[in-house]
Amino acid sequence: MNAAEPLKCRPSDYKSEVKPIWCPGCGDYHVLMALTRAMAALGLPPERLAVVSGIGCSSRIPAYTNCYGFHGVHGRSLAVATGLKIARPDITVICASGDGDGYSIGGNHFLHACRRNVDLAYIVMDNHIYGMTKGQPSPTTEPDFDTALAPGGTGLRPFNPLVVALASGANFVARAYSGNPNETAELIVDAIKHPGFSFVEILSPCVTYRPDQRSWKDRVHPAPVTPTDDPARAARRLMTDDGFNLGVLYRGNRAPYKPPTAAAMLAPESLDEEFVV
Amino acid sequence: MSGANVPPVTSVAALYGIAHRIEADAAERYVMLADQMETHNNLELARMFRDLARAERLHADKIRDLAGSIGIGDGGGPIGPWKSDSPEAADLYAARYDMSPHDALRLALAAEERALAFYTDLAAAKVDRAVRDLAASFAVEEREHVALCHRLLERYPPASAVRPGDPDAPGDR
Amino acid sequence: MTSGASSVSVAMVGSGGAGVLTTGEMLLEAACAAGWNGLLTRSVGPQIRGGEAASLLRLARAPVECMADQFDLLVGIDWVNAGRFGDEIPLGPASLLVCDPAAGAPPPMAANAKRVIQLPIAELTKAHPAWRANMIALGAAGHLLGLDEAALHGVIAKRFATKGSEVVTANVAAAAAGAQAVDGDRGRVALAPVAPAAAKRWLITGNEAVALGALQGGIRFAAAYPITPASDILEWLAPNLTKVGGTLVQAEDELASVNMIIGASYGGVPSLTATSGPGLSLMIESLGLATASEVPIVIVDVMRGGPSTGIPTKSEQSDLNIAVYGMHGDAPHLVIAPQSVGDCWVSAHWATGLAEALQAPAIVLSDQFLGQAQTAIHRPAERPPAGQRRVADGATLPYARYALGGDGVSPMAIPGTAHCAYTADGLTHTERGTPTSGARDHLAQLDKRRDKLDGHEYGPLWATIEGESEIAVLTWGSLTGVVREGIAQARADGVSAKLIAPRLLLPTRPAEMSAALAGVKRLLVVEQTHGQQFLKYLRAHYDLPAAVSVLHRPGPLPIRPHEVRRHLIEGGSR
Known part of the structure; x- marks a missing residue:
C-alpha cells in the first residue's frame, strides 16, 4: 500500500471490548461513536493515536477506544496531553474532557493550552452538570438551575468556553452536538487535521440530571456563516450567538508550538565540560 | 429528518450502498443499546435489542445479496453520508436504563418510520428512474417493518402508569 | 603571619546589589583554580535586589561538605541590614574583621573579632567612580587569604570579558587597590599550600549537579514551573536538554508540570520536574497517579523553610514527611536524598535509573543548602547502575499492561507499538488496565506496586x-x-x-x-x-x-x- 494512502479502517477497529458505564441515553455514547468514526476516517492505525482524559463521565472515553489511552486525575488531561505530544510529536493526540473537568478544575490548563497552541485536538463533552458526582452545577450550568448544592441556582453567569478559547489563542474553535454524530465526527477530523490547538465543544446531554436537555435537538442549528480566520469577527459572532450554532466558528492560521531544536546534537557526556576547573 | 440530512443518491449502486449502510448502522445501534441494558441490569431489554440487532443484520445481508454483482461499495465511508444520523439507527437519547419492552418497541418504530420516510422521499425525488424504483421497493419493505412494530406494540402494552419506579433513582440521591 | 590553615572560612556581607554573591563566586573560583577546595553558600533575604546578602565561603586543602563552626574573616562591604545574619555568621576570638570605617558601626556579631582591618571603600570609589566596591573587597580578601594576585585578576578578566576591556581594567585596578589597602596583613588568614589538583574537577552547584546527573542518567523531557530555590535546575536544563535532543517546556503551574512529565514519560521519554515544598504539595495528587498508572517520573524537591511560603531562600529538611507520606492511599514510591553537592549528581542519576527500571515516581530530596552551594568536586569516577525501562514489543498477546508475577515490573507498551494499545489508569484496574472496584484486583495491584520496589536490590548506594x-x-x-x-x-x-x-x-x-x-x-x-x-x-x-x-x-x-x-x-x- 502507498504509505500516503490512508488505511481502510472501520469505526469498529477503534472500539474496545470495554462496555461504557454511561447511563443509557447519555450523549457521550454518540461522542464515542463520532470519535471512532473520525478515527476511521483519518485512517491512522490505532497505535498511532492516543486519547488522554481526566475525571468525569466524559473522561471514561479512552478505555472505550482501542487506541493508547491515559485516564489521569481530575482536570489535568491537557497537561498530560501536552507532555505526550511534545515528547512524541509522531503520535496523534486527542484530549477529551467534560465541562467540570475542563472548565472548572482544569480551567487554567485550558487557557494555557490555547495559548501554547500545541498540535492537539481537545474535545469537551459539555452537559452543563457534574454527572459522575450526581448533579452539582458546573461552570456552564444556567444560573437558575436548581441543584442540591446550589438550591435555587448558582446565580452565576455561565462560562463561555468558545469565547475563552478564542481569546486565549486556540487555533480552531468549533461547536458540535452529539445528536448529530456524523457532523461531530467530521468536526473532530477537521480539528485533528488543523495544525495547532483545536477545540471542539460538544453539546452532549445528560439524560439523568438534565432531562431538559432533550430539547437541545430542536434548538441546535448550523452556523449561518462560513468560518472566519479573523479573531475579531469570530469574537463578535461567539459573543452574540445563541449557544447552539454548530460548525467550525473560527479557523486560525497561527503556527503551532514548536520546541527549540539544536543545530547539532551533543553527547550527554560532553555537557560537563562547562564545569571543569 | 430535514432535507439537508438526505444524501444525494445518483445511482442504483449508490443506493445499494446506502441501504446496506442504513441496516448495518441500525444493527450496530441496537448492539450498543443491548450492551447498555446489560450494564444497567435490564436483561429483558438487552435480549430484545440483541434480537432487533440480529434482524437488522439479516436485512443488511439481504441487501448485499440483492445487490449481487453491483456491490454495496463503502456506503459513505467510515463516517457515513448523513450529516446528523443514519435514519434507521435508534435514537440513543430515548434510551433509559429502566425502559420497558414497550418503550423499546416505540424506539424501533420511530427508527423504522424514519427509514420509511427516507425511501418514500427518495422514491418521489427527481432522480434516476431505476433509483426511484429501487427506493420504492425498499419503502415497501420498511412499511412492513413499521407494521410489525405496531403488532408487537400491541403484544407489549405500555407499562402501568402507577409503576413503583426506581427506589434508588439517581436523581434522588 | 600564620603558616597556613587547613581550612579558612570567609563571610562577605553587604546590602543586596553590593555584589557579595559575585565576589564569593570569584574567590571560590580563584582558590579552586589554584588547587584548593571550597564550598560557597549564600544567604539572602527575600528581595530580588536590595535587602541583604551574604556569601559564606569555606576554603580548605581537602574537600569540604559543610560550613565550619566559625568564620575566620568577615568582610563587610556595607553594614546595611547585616545584623540579620547575626546568627548565621559566628565569629571566633581569632577572627578578623575587614570593613570601611565610613560605613558606620559594625553589627553586634562583629564584636567578637580580634582585630579590625580598615578598608577605605567609600573613599576609593569616590576617587574612582568606575571601581566597584565588591572588587575592592575581593582584592582585599584575596590578599588576606594569600591568593595569587595574577590568578585573581585572571578570574576577573574571565568574568567580565563580555563587558569590554574598560570594565575589566577598572575591576582589576579596584581589586589591586583593595589588596594594596590591606598589604600589611597579606596572608593573615592564609591557607596551607596545596599542589594543583591532578584530576579534572568540576566547580558546580548542587542544583547544577542534579540537573547534569539527571540528564546523563537519561532524562530527555522536563516541565518547569519557577520556584525558589529549584529554578536553577530548570534553567540549566532548558538549553542543555535541547543540545541532546530533549525538550523543556514551561508549564502554567505545578499541577501542569507534573502532569506534563507524566504524559511525556507515558510516551516513552524519561522525564523530570524540579520544585520546592509548595510545588511538591501541589504535585502530590499526580504523584499518586504516577504510582497507580506505573509511569516513571523524577521530581526533585529542593527543600526550603516551611510550611506555606516559609523561608524560600533558606534551607530546611522539613519536607521529609510530605515526600515519604504525602500521598493519599497506599502509594509506594522512591525517595532519594543526596548527601553532598557531588552526591546530587549521583542521586539524580541513580533516581532516574531506578524510576525507569521500577516504573515508579522518584522524589530526589535535595535542599537549598546543597542546591545553591557551589563547590569543587572530583569528576565522578563511576556511574550509578543504569536503569532501563522494560518495554513491551507485542510478542506476547493479549497484552496485559499491569500483568502480575515475576518481580512485579510488567513490560510497558510505548505508544506506537502495535497490538499493545492500553489505557493507563489512575483508577484501580485489572491486569489489562480495565477499571474495576473489586477487592481482589485492588489487593493484587497494591501488592505488585509494593513488591516491585521492596524486592529490588539497591546495593551499597x-x-x-x-x-x-x-x-x-x-x-x-x-x-x-x-x-x-x-x-x-x-x-x-x-x-x-x-x-x-x-x-x-x-x-x-x-x-x-x-x-x-x-x-x-x-x-x-x-x-x-x-x-x-x-x-x-x-x-x-x-x-x-x-x-x-x-x-x-x-x-x-x-x-x-x-x-x-x-x-x-x-x-x-x-
Missing part, C-alpha cells in the same frame, strides 16, 4: 556507612557532611562514632538498617527539622537502640559540626 562504634549517628541529606566533621572532631577528643546516613529513604531497608545498627548501643539522630520528622520516620520503620537522643533544629540556622561533637562527648560513655 542505599546508605553511607562509615566507621564502627557502639555509638552511632543517624542523619540524612545535607547534614551528612556536618555529622562526618562532627564525628571527626569528637574522635580528636577520644570519642568514636559510626556514621549512618540513608540515601534511600523509600522504600525502607529494614534488614540493611538492622545490620548497620548491629552492636550500636547509643544513637544520636541529627536533623534540620523542628518536629523531629526524621526521628519519627526512623522509629516508624526501624528497630532503634534503647538510648536515642536527637539534635534537631529548624532552618535557617545551620547545625554545625561542633554541636554534633558536643552531643557525642556529653551524651554518654566513651
Whole structure:
C-alpha cells in the first residue's frame, strides 16, 4: 500500500471490548461513536493515536477506544496531553474532557493550552452538570438551575468556553452536538487535521440530571456563516450567538508550538565540560 | 429528518450502498443499546435489542445479496453520508436504563418510520428512474417493518402508569 | 603571619546589589583554580535586589561538605541590614574583621573579632567612580587569604570579558587597590599550600549537579514551573536538554508540570520536574497517579523553610514527611536524598535509573543548602547502575499492561507499538488496565506496586556507612557532611562514632538498617527539622537502640559540626 494512502479502517477497529458505564441515553455514547468514526476516517492505525482524559463521565472515553489511552486525575488531561505530544510529536493526540473537568478544575490548563497552541485536538463533552458526582452545577450550568448544592441556582453567569478559547489563542474553535454524530465526527477530523490547538465543544446531554436537555435537538442549528480566520469577527459572532450554532466558528492560521531544536546534537557526556576547573 | 440530512443518491449502486449502510448502522445501534441494558441490569431489554440487532443484520445481508454483482461499495465511508444520523439507527437519547419492552418497541418504530420516510422521499425525488424504483421497493419493505412494530406494540402494552419506579433513582440521591 | 590553615572560612556581607554573591563566586573560583577546595553558600533575604546578602565561603586543602563552626574573616562591604545574619555568621576570638570605617558601626556579631582591618571603600570609589566596591573587597580578601594576585585578576578578566576591556581594567585596578589597602596583613588568614589538583574537577552547584546527573542518567523531557530555590535546575536544563535532543517546556503551574512529565514519560521519554515544598504539595495528587498508572517520573524537591511560603531562600529538611507520606492511599514510591553537592549528581542519576527500571515516581530530596552551594568536586569516577525501562514489543498477546508475577515490573507498551494499545489508569484496574472496584484486583495491584520496589536490590548506594562504634549517628541529606566533621572532631577528643546516613529513604531497608545498627548501643539522630520528622520516620520503620537522643533544629540556622561533637562527648560513655 502507498504509505500516503490512508488505511481502510472501520469505526469498529477503534472500539474496545470495554462496555461504557454511561447511563443509557447519555450523549457521550454518540461522542464515542463520532470519535471512532473520525478515527476511521483519518485512517491512522490505532497505535498511532492516543486519547488522554481526566475525571468525569466524559473522561471514561479512552478505555472505550482501542487506541493508547491515559485516564489521569481530575482536570489535568491537557497537561498530560501536552507532555505526550511534545515528547512524541509522531503520535496523534486527542484530549477529551467534560465541562467540570475542563472548565472548572482544569480551567487554567485550558487557557494555557490555547495559548501554547500545541498540535492537539481537545474535545469537551459539555452537559452543563457534574454527572459522575450526581448533579452539582458546573461552570456552564444556567444560573437558575436548581441543584442540591446550589438550591435555587448558582446565580452565576455561565462560562463561555468558545469565547475563552478564542481569546486565549486556540487555533480552531468549533461547536458540535452529539445528536448529530456524523457532523461531530467530521468536526473532530477537521480539528485533528488543523495544525495547532483545536477545540471542539460538544453539546452532549445528560439524560439523568438534565432531562431538559432533550430539547437541545430542536434548538441546535448550523452556523449561518462560513468560518472566519479573523479573531475579531469570530469574537463578535461567539459573543452574540445563541449557544447552539454548530460548525467550525473560527479557523486560525497561527503556527503551532514548536520546541527549540539544536543545530547539532551533543553527547550527554560532553555537557560537563562547562564545569571543569 | 430535514432535507439537508438526505444524501444525494445518483445511482442504483449508490443506493445499494446506502441501504446496506442504513441496516448495518441500525444493527450496530441496537448492539450498543443491548450492551447498555446489560450494564444497567435490564436483561429483558438487552435480549430484545440483541434480537432487533440480529434482524437488522439479516436485512443488511439481504441487501448485499440483492445487490449481487453491483456491490454495496463503502456506503459513505467510515463516517457515513448523513450529516446528523443514519435514519434507521435508534435514537440513543430515548434510551433509559429502566425502559420497558414497550418503550423499546416505540424506539424501533420511530427508527423504522424514519427509514420509511427516507425511501418514500427518495422514491418521489427527481432522480434516476431505476433509483426511484429501487427506493420504492425498499419503502415497501420498511412499511412492513413499521407494521410489525405496531403488532408487537400491541403484544407489549405500555407499562402501568402507577409503576413503583426506581427506589434508588439517581436523581434522588 | 600564620603558616597556613587547613581550612579558612570567609563571610562577605553587604546590602543586596553590593555584589557579595559575585565576589564569593570569584574567590571560590580563584582558590579552586589554584588547587584548593571550597564550598560557597549564600544567604539572602527575600528581595530580588536590595535587602541583604551574604556569601559564606569555606576554603580548605581537602574537600569540604559543610560550613565550619566559625568564620575566620568577615568582610563587610556595607553594614546595611547585616545584623540579620547575626546568627548565621559566628565569629571566633581569632577572627578578623575587614570593613570601611565610613560605613558606620559594625553589627553586634562583629564584636567578637580580634582585630579590625580598615578598608577605605567609600573613599576609593569616590576617587574612582568606575571601581566597584565588591572588587575592592575581593582584592582585599584575596590578599588576606594569600591568593595569587595574577590568578585573581585572571578570574576577573574571565568574568567580565563580555563587558569590554574598560570594565575589566577598572575591576582589576579596584581589586589591586583593595589588596594594596590591606598589604600589611597579606596572608593573615592564609591557607596551607596545596599542589594543583591532578584530576579534572568540576566547580558546580548542587542544583547544577542534579540537573547534569539527571540528564546523563537519561532524562530527555522536563516541565518547569519557577520556584525558589529549584529554578536553577530548570534553567540549566532548558538549553542543555535541547543540545541532546530533549525538550523543556514551561508549564502554567505545578499541577501542569507534573502532569506534563507524566504524559511525556507515558510516551516513552524519561522525564523530570524540579520544585520546592509548595510545588511538591501541589504535585502530590499526580504523584499518586504516577504510582497507580506505573509511569516513571523524577521530581526533585529542593527543600526550603516551611510550611506555606516559609523561608524560600533558606534551607530546611522539613519536607521529609510530605515526600515519604504525602500521598493519599497506599502509594509506594522512591525517595532519594543526596548527601553532598557531588552526591546530587549521583542521586539524580541513580533516581532516574531506578524510576525507569521500577516504573515508579522518584522524589530526589535535595535542599537549598546543597542546591545553591557551589563547590569543587572530583569528576565522578563511576556511574550509578543504569536503569532501563522494560518495554513491551507485542510478542506476547493479549497484552496485559499491569500483568502480575515475576518481580512485579510488567513490560510497558510505548505508544506506537502495535497490538499493545492500553489505557493507563489512575483508577484501580485489572491486569489489562480495565477499571474495576473489586477487592481482589485492588489487593493484587497494591501488592505488585509494593513488591516491585521492596524486592529490588539497591546495593551499597542505599546508605553511607562509615566507621564502627557502639555509638552511632543517624542523619540524612545535607547534614551528612556536618555529622562526618562532627564525628571527626569528637574522635580528636577520644570519642568514636559510626556514621549512618540513608540515601534511600523509600522504600525502607529494614534488614540493611538492622545490620548497620548491629552492636550500636547509643544513637544520636541529627536533623534540620523542628518536629523531629526524621526521628519519627526512623522509629516508624526501624528497630532503634534503647538510648536515642536527637539534635534537631529548624532552618535557617545551620547545625554545625561542633554541636554534633558536643552531643557525642556529653551524651554518654566513651
